[in-house]
Amino acid sequence: MPLVILDRDGVINRDRPDSVRSLAAFEILPGACEAVAKLTKAGHNVAIATNQAVVGRGEMPREELDRIHAYLSMEVEKIGGKFGHIYACTDTQVEPNNRRKPAPGMLLEAMTDFKSPAHLTLFIGDADRDMEAAHRAGCRKLLVRTGKGEKTLASWQSHWGEPLVCDDLAAAVSHILQTPDFWSAP
Numbered sequence: 001m002p003l004v005i006l007d008r009d010g011v012i013n014r015d016r017p018d019s020v021r022s023l024a025a026f027e028i029l030p031g032a033c034e035a036v037a038k039l040t041k042a043g044h045n046v047a048i049a050t051n052q053a054v055v056g057r058g059e060m061p062r063e064e065l066d067r068i069h070a071y072l073s074m075e076v077e078k079i080g081g082k083f084g085h086i087y088a089c090t091d092t093q094v095e096p097n098n099r100r101k102p103a104p105g106m107l108l109e110a111m112t113d114f115k116s117p118a119h120l121t122l123f124i125g126d127a128d129r130d131m132e133a134a135h136r137a138g139c140r141k142l143l144v145r146t147g148k149g150e151k152t153l154a155s156w157q158s159h160w161g162e163p164l165v166c167d168d169l170a171a172a173v174s175h176i177l178q179t180p181d182f183w184s185a186p
C-alpha cells in the first residue's frame with residue numbers, strides 16, 4: 001500500500017510568516033481535507049511530517065500543537081479520511097536527532113513504521129527543506145505551488161532537476177489517482 005507523507009504548513013494549511021502558534025491561527029487550505037480523504041479511500045496510507053520548532057523555542061506549548069493536530073484529524077475524519085500518524089519535530093536544530101527537515105529522519109521513520117519502500121513513498125511539500133529531506137530519504141517527491149512552493153520552484157530546478165509540480169494538494173492527489181502507472185513510474 002503506497003505511503004503519502006505530507007508537509008503541513010503551506011501544503012495542508014496556510015503558511016504564516018510568524019508560524020502557526022494557535023488553533024485560532026490554523027487555517028486549512030481549500031480542498032486539503034478532501035484530498036486526504038480521497039487518498040485514504042483509494043487505499044493509500046497518509047501521514048504528516050512537520051517541523052514545529054515554534055514548540056522547541058517555547059513560543060507555543062506542545063498541548064496547543066496537539067490541539068491543532070486533533071482538530072485537523074477530526075476535520076479529515078469527518079469526510080472519510082485518516083492520518084496514519086503525524087510526525088512533528090519540535091527540535092530547533094537538525095542535530096543531534098536528525099529528524100528536523102531537511103534531515104530525512106521523520107520520513108525514514110514513517111517509511112519504517114508503515115513498512116513502505118522508497119519507490120512506494122511520496123513526500124509532498126512546498127519548501128526546499130522538504131525536497132531535500134525526500135531526496136535524502138530516497139523517496140519520491142512532489143512540490144506544490146502553495147505556501148513557499150513558487151519560491152522553491154525557482155531554485156529547485158538547479159538543485160533537483162525537473163520537478164513534479166502541482167498547484168496544490170488537491171491537484172497533486174488528482175494527479176496521483178488519475179495517473180494509472182503513477183506508482184510504477186520512476
